[in-house]
Amino acid sequence: MLDSRKCITCGRCIQVCQQDQNVWALSFLNRGFETRIAAAGDIALANSPCVRCGQCSAHCPTGAIVEYDESVKVWEKLEDPNAFCVAQIAPAVRVAVGEAFGFPVGANLTGKIYAALRRMGFKAVFDTNFGADLTIIEEATEFKSRLMEGKGVLPLITTCCPGWVDFMEKFHGDMIPHFSSCKSPHAMVGALSKTYYAEKQKIDPAKIYMVSIMPCTAKKAEIIRSKEMSSSGYQDVDVSITTREFARMIKQSGIDFVTIPDEPCDHILGMYTGAGTIFGVTGGVMEAALRTAYFYITGADAPKVEFKVTRGLTGVKEGSIEVAGKTIRIAVAHGLANVEQVIDKIRAAKAAGEETPYHFVEVMACPGGCVGGGGQPYGATNELRTGRAAGLYREDHGDQLRCSHHNPYIKQLYDEFLGAPASHKAEQLLHTGYQVLPEYKR
Ligand code: SF4
Ligand code: SF4
Incomplete structure (x- = not known):
């Protein structure tokens, strides 16, 4: 939403939308005192090429562009005696929400967040990091089958x-065959909360109200993007709120967030490894996937689980790793303008009939990945993004379990419910499809 009364026409939103993201949804309209910000061509934003990354709102110095606030919906459900409210938190939320309460940048407040959610009235508290571990199991399985068995094209793109x-659907539809079919981690947890968890706990899934707390504005639209987002028979995630909305809710609730003691999450869909934690930073998905892909291909854990080539804030990171005598070439891009050069390379190699320049590609829309997400606390700079990322890497480094395939609750989930990675049930609940949207032009 844009409140033109607060807008000082500084143009930061336009700069990030056009230059950093290469989306060109926003533009200056008119001249002189009549100048205003709007979707290019003065069309409705919903009809513009906007990809809902929220970087405009993250960079606006006056709060003129903000996400649609859905916290009221959550409060209403928390007061509904018939609703069984459950919540999940994304990796990057835990190292950013503290900024709203005076904690140092990168302070990891996972236990306080779980505790605050229970005080608000949530009946179960899950962690999207669990969904990240699960994404890795499904995605590494997909990667192995493309790489080793030739089932599908390379590179695989996250x-x-x-x-x-x-x-991608608006501007690069020819890349669809390269896309992983895995849903995002919170969507997986949403689907499992209304199937696996509901069955295990004997709760009517119709009563479960799943709230995702995300660093992200795009997830508000993702939860209704296609029928696969209702794979449980209900809308899998009922509402997605940003870190900023969540920080306001904590303040509204009167909870003393600074002193509240840590609590654990509910383990069935909550326990996670370090690999799930680093999903919140650019390169983290690739690093986590490589840890498990290495195991799936060789049958043994990698001698070193840290793949440093994936780390840092360089716009495009390229490198290779050796796995069982094979060289796996990777690329990691963040900030959508940076993605174009990776896609151009893939297209050029295809057109020339050459070998693919990469086997595996990770893309995150926001600069720095989710730590710099459009729904995070305001004022993101590279220093801040690095500090938040350090909070995630510290947790991973200190974890006993750092590979998704070692998560005992993931093993239990497959044993009790899904059967095996890429099984029919896993495909139905955890995977999705994509479509070309040809009407969008920049
Ligand atoms: S960043 Fe905010 S204040 Fe600046 S032009 Fe955009 S909407 Fe207006
Ligand atoms: S990088 Fe993260 S926060 Fe940004 S749009 Fe993607 S999922 Fe959302």
């Missing part, structure tokens, strides 16, 4: 970022 998925 799809856990809905801003990137929207961008």
Whole structure:
């Protein structure tokens, strides 16, 4: 939403939309005192090429562009005696929400967040990091079958970022065959909360109200993007709120967030490994996937689980790793303008009939990945993004379990419910499809 009364026509939103994201949804209209900000061509934003990354709102110095606030919906459900409200938090939320309460940048407040959610009235508290571990199991399985068995084209491109998925569907539809079919981690947890969890706990899934707390504005649209987002028979995630909305809710609730003691999450859909944690930073999905892909291909864990080539804020990171005598070439891009050069390389190699320049590509729409997400606390700079990322890497480094395939609750989920990675049930609940949206022009 744009409140023109607060807008000082500084143009930061336009700069980030056009230059950093290469989306060109926003533009200056008119001249002189009549100048205003709007969707290019003065069309409705919903009809513009906007991919809902929210970088305009993250960069606006006056709060003139903001996400649609859905916290009231959550409060209403929390007061409904017939609703069984459950929540999940994304990796990047835990190292950013503290900025709204005076904690140092990168302070990891996972236990306080779980505790605050229970005080608000949530009956179960899950963690999207669990969904990240699950994404890795499904995605590494998909990668192995493309790489080793030739089932599908290479490179495989990650799809856990809905801003990137929207961008690809609008501008790069020819890349669809390269896309992983995996849903994003919170969508997986949503589907499992209304199937696996409901069955295990004997709760009517119709009563479960799943709230995702995300660093992201694009996830608000993702939860209704296609029928696969209702794979449980209900809308899998009922509402997605940003870190900023969540921080306001904590303040509204009167909880003393600074002193509240840590609590654990509910383990069935909550326990996670370090691999799930680093999903919140650019390169983290690739690093987590490589840890498990290495195991799936060789049958043994990698001698070193840290793949440093994936780390840092360089716009496009390229490198290779050796796995069982094979060289796997990777690329990691963040900030949508940076993605174009990776896509151009893939297209050029295809057109020339050459070998693919990469086997595996990670893309995150926001600069820095989700730590710099459009729904995070305001004022993101590279220093801030690096500090938040350090909070995630610290947790991963200190974890006993750092590979998704070692998560005992993931093993239990497959044993009790899904059967095996890429099984029919896993495909139905955890995977999705994509479509070309040809009407969008920049
Ligand atoms: S960043 Fe905010 S204040 Fe600046 S032009 Fe955009 S909407 Fe207006
Ligand atoms: S990078 Fe993260 S926060 Fe940004 S659009 Fe993608 S999923 Fe959302």
